[in-house]
Amino acid sequence: MNDPLSNARALLHSVFGFGAFRPGQEEIVRAVLAGEDVLAVMPTGSGKSLCYQLPAIVRPGLTLVVSPLIALMRDQVRALTAAGVAAGSLNSSNDPAENSRVLGLLRRDELRLLYVAPERLARRDTVEMLAEAHVTMMAIDEAHCVSQWGHDFRPEYLTLGNLARQIGGRLQTLAFTATADAPTRGDIVEKLFAAEPRVFVRSFDRPNLRLAFKPKERSTRQVLSFVQAHRGESGIVYCSSRRKVEEMAEALMAAGIKARPYHAGLDKAVRDANQDAFQQEDGLVMTATVAFGMGIDKPDVRFVCHADLPSNVEAYYQEIGRAGRDGLPADTLTLYGLGDMQLRRLQIEQSDSSDERKRIERQRLGALLALAEAPRCRRQTLLAYFGEASEPCGNCDLCVEGVELFDATVDAQKAMSAIVRTGERFGMEHLVAILTGELTDNVVKFKHDGLPTFGVGKNRKAADWRSIFRQLSAVGLIAQDLMEHGRWWVTEEGWAVLKGRQTVELRKIAASAPSKGERRGRAVAPAIVSDADTELLDSLRTLRTRLARAQNVPAYVVFSDRTLAELATHRPSSLAAMREIHGVGDAKLERYGADFLAVIEPRAS
Structure with missing residues (x-):
């Protein structure tokens, strides 16, 4: 009897041209080939799609792939077809010839992978068609969209859990996403699976990505300098508004760089033409809002630049993850300023979300600011957010350029004392009010104006104390429970500082001067060949x-x-x-x- 995994290895080379699995892929493929339901959380660029595409061509039957965007389906079908795999998609952008090709393959039972959007699966004619097909497996891409806690919630995903019943028989279910914290994973399991699946959570480390943050000074000039170091390479510049997207594209083109804008306000024909150009041409830079992202299946993006602060760590990680998906060196830069922080907070407060949702979004924004202000290796701080420990990477801006530090032991002790004396039950704003001596309603209500720590931090502004809290979190001296009202507590390492057994240095809180890298001159892009x-x-x-x-x-x-x-x-x-x-x-x-x-x-x- 043929061993399915041996067949998979042979097809991995003959169809896809890969000599070996990437880390984490083989174990998932083995589970899928064994017929198990699977939830896999794998960082962008780690090869999620192969984990369902390869089993789909090893085993008989049709694999249904649920994908959120037409562009993503189209690109994956093109890549599979070029590799000799019978694949197709049914979507509104298909011409009659493509629909005829796909339906013909489906009728003849020759189609191996069929891509559809969740909205199409809500249609009765689609369900009736699939009930007649030999569907054995459903792979759900961007599965975090099913969760209210995910950052791209789409209610259409909620219908997918009932699809197996609708088309009859057992349907092996696979769910894939690049980022899903514990609450999001729980939501995915509850809403998509009839029974507990095998859960794989792979390392979030992307060592080929160079991480960098810089305070905004003249943001357009900073972006131009960064992009000019990558002249001739494909990249994305994310902006927070449509107006800025167009202005940035104009500034890049004026500097002789091939660039095009992308945002939801552009005519659809223009958006589609710009996206096609980005996919087909080398050296094109797309300036975009985050509307440009999930549908991009381009492995050779060499850089991602955020001209404005992203909304949270999960969004940041997804967006920078669009660079270097081929495993080669790629560069990232994120600019941030006070205006960004105010805008993100305003967006949270003015949203229609529940109070609980807003509270969690505030904490997630705080975690992103902790990453921006981190006094140690960016990669260590980022991976710690996802629950991983690591050594300094030697490849981020802080590892390469260093950062100006100050002895923050006394400030840290003041902050941690406020946490402890309030029973480790309160969030940042309440603790900052205590330290700065502000008589808020809650300070008075809980009689915290009588604490020894009330007003001990009057020498600093409230914004400075927020930065200190974020940095203490980044170095692991304090921790926060996002699900329990954002309360802070002191870690074991923090107690050593609080009791005077250890000292701590934090990043200097001041208007930033140009970094060492900028003083040396223009940054040098990482090379992929000699x-x-x-x-x-x-x-x-x-x-x-x-x-x-x-x-x-x-x-x-x-x-x-x-x-x-x-x-x-x-x-x-x-x-x-x-x-x-x-x-x-x-x-x-x-x-x-x-x-x-x-x-x-x-x-x-």
Whole structure:
């Protein structure tokens, strides 16, 4: 009897061109092939889609893929079709010929993966059609959308848990998302699964991403400097408003950089044309609101820049995760200022959310500000938010450039004393009021104006104390329970400082001067090949662009940046040697191999 996992490994190479699984993939594929229901939380770029695409072609039957955006479906179907897999989607953007192709494959029981949006699954005709098809598995992408606690809640996802009953028989269910904290995971399990699934929560570490935050000074100039260091590379610049998106695109184009805007206020035809250009062309920069994101399945985005502060850590992580999905080095920069903080707080308070939802969003914003103001390695702070420990990465701005610190032991003791003397039951604003001696209603109500710590922090502004609380959280001396009214408590490490056994240094609280990196001059983008191979890489990209335009597909559907980088570095001299390159499967080797060898061979040593 054939071993399904052995078959999967063989198809991994022959279809997708991958020599091995990425970390965390094989265990999930094994569980899926064994027929288990699965919830997998995997960071963007770790290869979630392969965990359902590979089993779908190993086993008989049809896999239904629920995906939230048409662009995402379209790009994944293009990539699968280019690899020789019978895949299709049913959506409103299909032309009659595409619908005919997909329905024909479906009727003949030849289709392996069918992509649909959750809204289409609410239609009776779709359910009736699927009841006649041999559907054995449902893979739900962006599964956090089912949860009220997720950051992209979509009520249409709530119907998916009943789909198996509607189409008859047992339907193996797989759910995938890049970010889901404990409350969100609980919601996903409750609403999508009839029984407890196998849950996989993979490391959130993306070591190929360089993390950096900078206080805003002249934000447009800062963005221009960052993007110019990546001239010729694809990237995204996120802005908080439609007006700023268009202004930033104009500023980049005035500087000679290929750029296009994307936001919900643009005409749909313009949005679609700009998104297609971003997918098909090398070196194009998209300036966008967060409306541009979930539908992007482009592995070779080399940088993501936030011209304005994101809404929370989960959103930040999702958005920077769109860079470097091919595993090659990628750069990120996030700018933040007082105006950003005020805007995000205003958006929370003016939303229609429940009081409980608003409270949690305030705490999530506080966690993002703690990351922005962190006095230690960014990666350590980010991973700690997701419950992981790590060593300093040596690759973020704080590790590389350092930061000006001050002895904050006394300030830390004051803050932690306020926490302890109030029974570790209160949130930041109440504690700040105590430290600054502000007689708020709650301070008076709980008689906290009689505490020894009342007013001991009058020497600092309330904003300074908020920064201190966030930094103490970032270094692990205090912790906060998001689900219990945002109360703070002192950790074991914090008690050592509170009792005078240890000291602590925090980031200096002051208007920031230019960082060491900026004083040295323009930042240098991380390279994906050596200087000696840059010319060949450019030639391979030119060929890729020509082939992609001729077929009207995204450039990465031909080959990813990682594949081009390996071709430029290893310079294979035959089709057999080229087959050993990452991302070169049998179908692509037959279709593109000779063209790329013709570019490589004159330069081969």
